Amino acid sequence: MDMIVAESRGALAARLAAEVAGELRHALDTHGRASLAVPGGTTPGPFLERLGAEPLPWERVTVTLSDERCVPADHPRSNYRLVAATLLAGPARAARLVPLYDPALPPEESLAVWSAELARAVLPLDVCVLGMGDDLHTASLFPGAAGLAAALDPAGEHPLLPVRAPADGERRITLTAPCLRAAGHVHLLIQGTAKREALDRALASRSVAEAPVRVVLDRPGRTTVWYAD
Numbered sequence: 001m002d003m004i005v006a007e008s009r010g011a012l013a014a015r016l017a018a019e020v021a022g023e024l025r026h027a028l029d030t031h032g033r034a035s036l037a038v039p040g041g042t043t044p045g046p047f048l049e050r051l052g053a054e055p056l057p058w059e060r061v062t063v064t065l066s067d068e069r070c071v072p073a074d075h076p077r078s079n080y081r082l083v084a085a086t087l088l089a090g091p092a093r094a095a096r097l098v099p100l101y102d103p104a105l106p107p108e109e110s111l112a113v114w115s116a117e118l119a120r121a122v123l124p125l126d127v128c129v130l131g132m133g134d135d136l137h138t139a140s141l142f143p144g145a146a147g148l149a150a151a152l153d154p155a156g157e158h159p160l161l162p163v164r165a166p167a168d169g170e171r172r173i174t175l176t177a178p179c180l181r182a183a184g185h186v187h188l189l190i191q192g193t194a195k196r197e198a199l200d201r202a203l204a205s206r207s208v209a210e211a212p213v214r215v216v217l218d219r220p221g222r223t224t225v226w227y228a229d
């Protein structure tokens with residue numbers, strides 16, 4: 001795991017956007033298309049906006065989410081809504097955004113439909129940008145979550161699984177650990193001393209169940225942590 005510390009949160013967003021754009025360009029040059037997963041939450045907005053302004057052939061890029069709350073796409077908590085409003089607000093609007101959840105379908109059918117679409121058109125991810133919580137979750141792989149063991153299973157064959165966030169029981173859909181670990185490049189975007197301290201706890205932890213973010217940390221040269229105070 002490599003770590004880059006930026007002098008400000010603005011510089012962090014700009015530097016990560018340039019790095020991810022370069023990795024997408026490499027994927028496009030190598031196999032004609034590129035796939036990217038991005039997180040929701042309160043941190044990634046400036047990064048997503050900077051990336052979306054990059055001059056790429058976005059019509060050949062497929063974007064999806066690291067996880068999704070089980071809410072309609074126009075709901076304030078929707079990650080799809082966040083990404084559509086930031087990353088896809090400019091030149092990147094030509095990209096295809098693949099959701100992880102369709103409230104119009106029964107949950108099992110929604111999971112099957114989008115799992116199949118990820119397998120057909122998105123996976124393996126060329127680039128995966130993730131966030132992290134102070135509780136050491138990433139995507140929606142929350143410690144103590146109902147469904148966590150199946151989502152962490154290294155032999156698991158599902159790219160997507162349902163979980164419930166332990167704090168409030170919110171239903172979520174998450175990319176699973178094998179799916180995250182198969183990504184070409186993983187970038188963990190964190191800000192603030194509380195998350196810096198949480199990262200230290202994750203690195204010291206010996207339990208993936210207690211520190212799910214570990215599923216992407218032990219990847220020398222393929223995972224980079226991006227941090228600013």
Ligand SMILES: O=C(O)[C@H](O)[C@@H](O)[C@H](O)[C@H](O)COP(=O)(O)O
Pocket residue numbers: 039040041042043044066067068069079130131132133137138139140
């Ligand atoms: O749906 C989500 O909430 C995200 O995908 C989640 O994994 C997020 O990255 C972390 O919870 C950090 O969130 P903040 O950026 O808000 O701290």
